[in-house]
Amino acid sequence: MSKYHFSIEEVKHIALATIALAFAFSLILNSDAIFGSFFIESYKLSYFTNALIAVGLAFILHELAHKFVAQKKGLWAEFRAWPMGLVMAVALAVFTRGGFVFAAPGATMISGKRSPLGYSLSHINLKDMGVIGISGPVVNVILTAIALPFAAMGFQLAIVTAQVNAWLAIFNMIPFAMLDGAKVWQWSKPLWMGFFALCVGMFAITLMV
Template sequence: MFKFTSSEIRDLLIAFFVISLCFSIANVGRDVNGIIQMLPIVMVGVGLGFILHELGHKFVSMKYGYWAEFKLWPQGLIFALITSFFGFVFAAPGAVYTYANYMTDEINGKISIAGPIVNIILALAFLAVAALVYESAFTSQTSLLIFIVCATGYSINSFLAAFNLLPIGNLDGSKVLRWNFGIWIVIMAIAAALTFASMTIGVENIVRLILGY
């Protein structure tokens, strides 16, 4: 059964808010009014991206019969906040801890890859919605807001997928790589391509290419 402890819910909410704040600062700098305006937009992308990423780990862990719980890493939150003032976010607010006496590399890899796959799916979903509302965004404020939210959601989720798949330290990529190099390289290539496109071409131009403009 999918269960949460009260401390886990608290940690998820704290991490969700602080990481949303970090991405807002990274996008607009130290402009307080800009941060306030950006925060609700970022919360949608980060909220779905971060929460569902962690729930992906938790769901697969519990599917294999393990108890799994998200725990906050305060030092990671502080570091993320510091890096945001330099225009990027080193997002390591915490992790889902799986409690098991023994776990194979395969199971550990499958648990680890669940989070990045969730982010890739969300990025593509955000991109699809952005394409659907693009034309009406020129004449409708509501459609424009949806497009901005989806563009931000695409950028953030593609970045979260690529970042977490890096094979360093305790990030997901290290465990996936230890399990299966082929799967890691394919998923990493997809996440990296989505992130690269976001950073170079831009979401609006990606949408225009999809629509054939």
């Protein structure tokens, strides 16, 4: 069997998290139009579909990067949605009137290498965790860079894609709790500082287009 594989449960969790995050981003990206009047009447399906395309690309590829890098190292890796994270993603977007997205509706769970009895919880060294951790934000930075030239030409979907990817990179690089940034910080603080500065710079550029 290929070392790169998915379970049905994982696919369900990815789909649920993607939909929740897309809805949250649709509120942020269209906050003036949505919260300027009665919410239900002003919300348009196009807001969600544009966000779903951008978030689907950004979020799924982000998590796949974690998964495939971990599996390449012989580790077990599957995405699991976090119920509280799903609620917070949507609730904070609504309660802040489109001011903030909690971009952690779940995470790729990782455990040790396969033993005759199954997957163990053996120690995973800091470098491996750091490399796995930074792989997701690296994908988001690359996607931001690809989208920016088209965003500068005024393509709305490219603008949304650039902003979503840049925000996912910044948020996930915060060195706190289960976020990717905590793993990178523990592995290499200089690398974390340099890459986080790059993420902030990319996000600033997306706000100018």
